Amino acid sequence: MSLVVKDLRVEIATGERRLIPVDGVSIEVAANECVVLLGESGCGKSLTALALMRLLPDGAGIADGDALLDGESLFDLPERAMRAVRGGRLAMIFQEPMTSLNPVLTIGQQIEESLTLHRDLRGEQLAVEVRRLLAAVGLPGERLSAYPSQLSGGQRQRALIAMMLAGEPSVLIADEPTTALDVTVQAQILRLLKDLQRQRGMGLLLITHDLDVARDMADRVAVMYAGQIVEWTTRERLYGSPMHPYTRRLFQVLPSAVRRGDRLVQISGRVPPPDAQIVGCRFADRCSDAIEACRADAQGLREVAPGHWLRCGRVGSASPLPEVKPEAGEGRPAAGLTDRLATPVLELRDLAVHFPIRKGLFQRVAGHVKAVDGVSLAIHAGETLALVGESGCGKTTLARAALRLIEPTGGQVLLSGEDIGRLDGEALRRKRTAMQIVFQDPFSSLNPRMRVGDIIAEGLAALRPDLDAARRAARVADLLDRVGLPRDAAGRYPHEFSGGQRQRVAIARALAVEPRLLICDEPTSALDVSVQAQILNLLADLQREQGLAYLFITHNLPVVAYLADRVAVMYQGRIVEEGEAGALLSAPTHEYTRMLLNSAPGRGPA
Secondary structure, three states: OOEEEEEEEEEEEEOOEEEEEEEEEEEEEOOOOEEEEEOOOOOOHHHHHHHHHOOOOOOEEEEEEEEEEOOEEOOOOOHHHHHHHEOOOEEEEOOOHHHHOOOOOOHHHHHHHHHHHHHOOOHHHHHHHHHHHHHHOOOOHHHHHOOHHHOOHHHHHHHHHHHHHOOOOOEEEEEOOOOOOOHHHHHHHHHHHHHHHHHHOOEEEEEEOOHHHHHHHOOEEEEEEOOEEEEEEEHHHHHHOOOOHHHHHHHHOOOOHHHOOOOOOOOOOOOOOOOOOOOOOOOHHHOOOOOHHHHHOOOOOEEEEOOEEEOOOOOOOOOOOOOOOOOOOOOOOOOOOOOOOOOOOEEEEEEEEEEEEEEOOOOEEEEEEEEEEEEEEEEOOOOEEEEEOOOOOOHHHHHHHHOOOOOOOEEEEEEOOEEHHHOOHHHHHHHHHHEEEEOOOHHHHOOOOOOHHHHHHHHHHHHOOOOOHHHHHHHHHHHHHHOOOOHHHHHOOHHHOOHHHHHHHHHHHHHOOOOOEEEEEOOOOOOOHHHHHHHHHHHHHHHHHHOOEEEEEOOOHHHHHHHOOEEEEEEOOEEEEEEEHHHHHHOOOOHHHHHHHHHOOOOOOO
16 A cells, blocks of 8 residues: 555644544555545545645644555654655645745746755756656646746646656645636646556545546545545445435535526535534434434444445435425526517627737837637626636636726627716716626635625625615625525634635625626636535525526536526637537537537546
């Protein structure tokens, strides 16, 4: 075995309370094997990886258990010896490469640093190996002199992989390495990891919440919930016959074309916090099959079939989990039933956004980057238009220009028939009650110095002066309920929430002023599947109740198939294909659209 983890237990000291976010985790990663650690946010996946790397945050420590790398205990090593292992025989790719790369060093310098430290290379030998590593991850040699800020998200992730490979690790840990990347870059990164694993015979521990990614990559899967492994088996058995109620629920919450019009199944409640005093099964309060004995008796992992381990006392007696069907009147109209004769909520006519290219001492304009180049679209009330395409094709620029967050170079933007390009000052500010946006990264769009309640109420105070303080507070409380956050969240700051919770705050803020148009820029890209189901159900409910028009920017094609009425495919600033969602996704006519669909995860083993 390359890596064997035995009964790992992580403890965090917080005054008199003891938090146990990782409680008795045991997994094995063999050479040339990919093990996927799967589960919701807050289950302890990333903390497990940090414990193996001995990079736990202050206040957290390894309370029990062991981790053996090629037979050697990682937890018995002194820190000096562990520094030689970390980044060498055991390496980790973090979720956000920009936080892992030094912004003041070039990519070449950072790879050189790793090679010098772990392999003691110098001179010409060092230069040759740096270029070889860069070529191995598919980056051209001229990127050696580039700084992280000069690379795209996919290029930064490739550079980080090159750094991690420099020490020739026997085990590589990858923590959500493709979160928020578009489908083509995601496919490239996953294929790269799989190829490198096979070429080098590495063990790969892949942490993800994406069930499709897990199916493409895994040899074995460990499903984690509330700090414990609840199911552990091969990919074929897990995807053929999942047994734990939590695993089965994860599969049921996935959006797809066949579930269009139905409300997605939701997993009630939340992952219990690490300080919860739970005696029995940790999933019992969210499980429809639970009986009183589940809450009284804790279950250990037991082998229920060859190579299939489970932490559940109801196996064999549990009834199949029922599919949740929409109640009468809850379904959304089928695609194509929108009244095309009505005035669109949003209409773009030959919209263009060109950015000048300046050169020379006097920065004269030498040309233009045509980020958006003559786009015409229309979205009606109660309709969802999905805008798909790779990063850099102009999707976000189009959204910002539609809201006049940046000024278009040409064309018109009509909101309910009114040309907002002619508005300015107070008139434009009043119009903003009708149009709102949910950004991809909620942390950068939420003021870190403001409490959540004030963030949500800020728009009400600016755009709804008719509401007094009491009515604004009541509206904030109602919005927190709608997006699935506790009311006491109003008194907390953004950094106190997980990424998924922060996205719910951003959605609540956007909904506060009751807009007619909501632009959602990758709103579920960083959410696990259970929270994604809640957000998609929420958006569907609001559209049904209020007739909202959605411009939904995403790279998640199952979400498109479930939510969208129409799809517009964008490439290099232009719309190359547009049509009804079902027809376009099942029979695309443009070669670029076919390439996007073929790049989506979940189309078969890698």
